[in-house]
Amino acid sequence: MNATTTTTPVRRGNEAELVAKEELPPLQHFIDGAFTTRTDAAGTDIVNPSSGTVICCVLEGTAADVDLAVAAARQAQTDWGATTPAERSDLLLNIASRIEENADILARLESLNTGKPLATSRDDVSGSVDTFRFMAGAGRALTSLAAGDYATDHTSVILREPAGVVGVITPWNYPLLMAAWKIAPILAAGNALVLKPSEQTPLTTLKLAEIIADLLPAGVLNIVTGLGPVVGERLASNPDIDLVALTGSVGSGKAVAATAGNTVKRVHLELGGKAPVVVFPDANLSAVAESLRTAAFYNSGQECGAACRVLVHESVADQLTQLIVEQVSTFIIGDPTAGDDVEIGPLVSEAHYHRVAGYLERAQKEGITAAIGGAPLEGPGFFIAPTVLTNVPAGAEASQNEIFGPVVTIETFSDEDEAIKRSNETPYGLAASVWTRDSARSIDLPRKLHFGTVWVNSHLVLANEVPWGGFKGSGYGRDLSIYALEDFSRTKHVMINHAR
Ligand code: NAD
DSSP: OOOOOOOBBOOOOOOHHHOOGGGGGOOEEEEETEEEEOOOEEEEEEOOOOOOOOEEEEEOOOOOHHHHHHHHHHHHHHHHTSSOOOHHHHHHHHHHHHHHHHHHHHOOOOOOOOHHHHHHHHHHHHHHHHHHHHHHHHHHHHHOEEEEETTTTEEEEEEEEEOEEEEOOSSSSSSHHHHHHHHHHHHEEEEEEEEEEOOOOOHHHHHHHHHHHGGGGSSSSEEOSIIIIIIIHHHOTTOOOSSSEEEEEEHHHHHHHHHHHHHOOEEEOOOOOOEEEEEEEEOOOEHHHHHHHTTGGGGGGGOOTTOEEEEGGGGHHHHHHHHHHHHHHHHBOGGGGGGGTBBOOOOOHHHHHHHHHHHHHHHHHHHHHEEEOOSSSSSOOOOOOOEEEESSSOHHHHHHHHHOEEEEEEEESSSSHHHHHHHOOOEESSSSEEHHHHHHHHHHHHOOOOOOOEESSOOOOOTTOOOBBEETTTTTTBHHHHHHHHTTTEEEEEEOOOOO
């Protein structure tokens, strides 16, 4: 590629300063209210992505571990589901306060395990607190159609009940936050759950269990660590689980849905994305570039809603590219010990680093230009330079596949119809944004884009009150908001004959 970078990640501290050994959580499963190990268990090394060194080793659970956890959840759910919304709300509020009291260690542990800048981990912790607080309130407001007479002499009542026992599988990009997005609505709706964190980043999920263990009735929340095709597979196949929810890649989503089909289980999928950022000539281009600094590169671009695919009108493409490159050229890259000013950390693992580097190499072979970045950075750790790829032709691999790294592609369009068609020409349907000052276009265009969230003159702004989830290859089901509570519950019609 034409552009290279000489940026070296900033390193000021060391791993021991981030988290002391005694601050690590118990490295065991959390089943029926207690941490437990089976003696024949194998282990997975947990790696610090900033250095490549091993932090600790976590149990590889088995189908038998999952079955134990499911039995505990099933036992606990009956009493938990019979509590009032107010009682469940109290528990969620207490969990929120406990997370807040432990915010510092949770943030440091998240940064150690994922390489995220500390500022990003702190956002994840405060976001998790807000999710528990929102669901504590929203769970009390959950209703269904109250009652009505629809057949002669019969009165219908619609009850909303817990779904039952929920299996949850979470990814590595926001380990604590994605756990919170599931645990809070699932408990608020009166369910019990068994959660499997990513085998790469289980530490904050285990820490969460440790710090809230005394608040929870035994068995309502169970954690089993281990591999997707073993522990995750059993969560999808165990007949005593009523619903399985996965946040992860499309491939894992397909596998879970196929397995869940054998027991006719409900499935809730939050999968990948490739968000188009559609920029019209009347847009405030400086605002687009400033927004992309966060929306495209937050969490090193390892973000399912990342603003990673710019589609800009050809008349302003050069100007916008220049503005984005200016933003990217001032990033502070480093490991979490390098201080609060770090904005970009390493990628989560060596395998993912090679995957993203492979996309950049293939883009280069296809003749795509890097306006800035375009290559890995010097180790140790799994750093990739923040990259802007220009002259990306329609249909190029880099603009179609989820790269999931600090990489933005820029394509051009010549009219609105082409912009809509090209935006929708992706298997994903999670998120998109439209940038324009034309009021009619700002209302009309979101309706024509097939994505679960469409921002206008903004990107990647989330709130617990509004739903998050995709269409098409990005899955189905909604996280956050009252819609998550609906997804994790079921309706029952009771019809009473009162003829005399
Ligand atoms: P991944 O699919 O590799 O892993 C996610 C989880 O699924 C892990 O816990 C893994 O162990 C498990 N898993 C893997 N194979 C499985 C199988 N056969 N059966 C059951 N479970 C299995 O995803 P990842 O690499 O950890 O996360 C990145 C992906 O997650 C990206 O595609 C990203 O877009 C997506 N994501 C989506 C959202 C969203 O809200 N839509 C949020 C965060 C991440």
